[in-house]
Amino acid sequence: MSKSWKLALASVAVTATVAACGTPGGAGDSGAAGGGEDEGPIKVGLVYSKSGPLATYGAQYKSAFEVGLDHATDGTGEVDGRKIEILEKDDAGDPSKAVAAATDLIGQDTKILAGSTASGVALQVAPLAKDNKVLFISGPAAVDGITGANDYTFRSGRQTYQDVATAGTMVGDVKGKKITVLAQDSAFGKANIEAVKSTLGGKGAKVTAVEAPAGAKDFTPFATKITSQKPDLLYVAWAGENATSMYTTLSQQGVFDETKVVTGLDIKPTHNLFGEASTKIDFLSHFFAGAADNETYKALESGLDEKGEEIDLFSTDGFTAAQMVVQAVKEGGNDPDKMVEALEGWKFEGPKGDMEIRAEDHAMIQPMFTVSLKKEGKNFVPVPGETIDAADVAPPVAESK
Known part of the structure; x- marks a missing residue:
């Protein structure tokens, strides 16, 4: 990659x-x-x-x-x-x-x-x-x-707020909902966790985090922990060559059977990285073809x-x-x-x-978008979901600096 x-x-x-x-x-x-x-x-x-x-x-x-x-x-x-x-x-x-x-x-x-x-x-x-x-x-x-x-x-x-807020629309009213963030144990991962806590936690969601080493090879313990928490939504913030392995393990451990798994849809070359989980993930999107x-x-x-x-x-x-x-x-x-x-x-x-x-x-x-992937030949292509109204994901007015 x-x-x-x-x-x-x-x-x-x-x-x-x-x-x-x-x-x-x-x-x-x-x-x-x-x-x-x-x-x-x-x-x-x-x-x-x-x-x-x-x-x-x-x-x-x-x-x-x-x-x-x-x-x-x-x-x-x-x-x-x-x-x-x-x-x-x-x-x-x-x-x-x-x-x-x-x-x-x-x-x-x-x-x-x-x-x-x-x-x-x-x-x-x-x-x-x-x-x-x-x-x-x-x-x-x-x-x-x-x-x-x-x-x-x-x-x-x-901006980031609009991404995270779009994820929140996938479970409706987030008040009282349990949201788990699966993120790397790094500055990048912690920034994601804080973004979800401030955005969705601020709307009443109960946000917890599962952090894994960026170079992890076995994701089974982390998948087990996620399953035990029984979240309404799992927000995944992950980058790296082990992403396919991570999603495969989540699928094998039944995470997709128990909760809605959400992450951001990236550029076209990444659409094949999710392995067998590709068609099970709910994606938020800033923009894509179609x-x-x-x-x-x-x-x-x-x-x-x-x-x-x-x-x-x-x-x-x-x-x-x-x-x-x-x-x-x-x-x-x-x-x-x-x-x-x-x-x-x-x-x-x-x-x-x-x-x-x-x-x-x-x-x-x-506006923002939700999207899923479907397999066409050897590739996965986006299938449009919902168009999220701009007002529903608008960030709070920033304080002047």
Whole structure:
């Protein structure tokens, strides 16, 4: 298994986040903020994982961003006659590299930064955006702390809270329900446990945890402990080459017969990793091929098809980021403060459905999905379940920082 989808499982398992209210007038109104270059190109810096452990995520984001920009500008790559100039930087998933790259781009008079495949990167770039008063649109990074980070920070994807809340919908009203988290005995695992405790425990669920060594070879003792707890829902947060062994043991020990097992559906190459348990797991999902059927989804699908590519987990993040860039420039020109006003409260149709950027903390309010897998030949493919209403999984308003 490649490192990219080992970490992919981790990101999703944690998980594993509008009428414009800005001042109308477009680019021509923002000459002062643009340093007298109100007729020149608008520079957008994409700082993302072109290489490194999350490169697969980064590639999905970047490709869909290009499709989204083409769609949102009607194929011109321009907004009100001004070219959107994309400047790429590879952070390799390293926060220090990301900060260096973002600093360099800001020095080149770049007013918009986007990307951030990794959560650690996003948390470092956000304060940089605030200090330099540039618009920052984080990408696949799911950490909750991006929401409400500061006035200049937004996100084009979902956040961890929305993942966990989606899992909770699979058992209805969670009040009084017993939920067990099976997680690795590591910082990653403990973060998952805390996320479930704060999100579902905060709604009245009784949350307990079973922690196993990340390199465990025999999962029988842990499966036995889970069975003895008789949970209504088992939330699995696991990453690594032993994932197939872990799920096989859960199946053999009858865990699937006693409780609902939920985890996050990751990118396509991981769909065969669950072994014989593949068709028994209930998956929560941020996005997948077939998740929606609106005109924006079709535009994304068509644009990727022209590139010889297919929709996957983080395609929506890239496409939506491009939509946000165009909206920001259309209403704010090259003035980041006006761009912020243009995005706050904006409602629009994204590839996954109706989206809203909550004005109070810039949370991306969006639908989520449940999904199952079915076997087709040698592969497992997603079967859409329920579309979860955005309001039902909306995170609480983050306190301003």
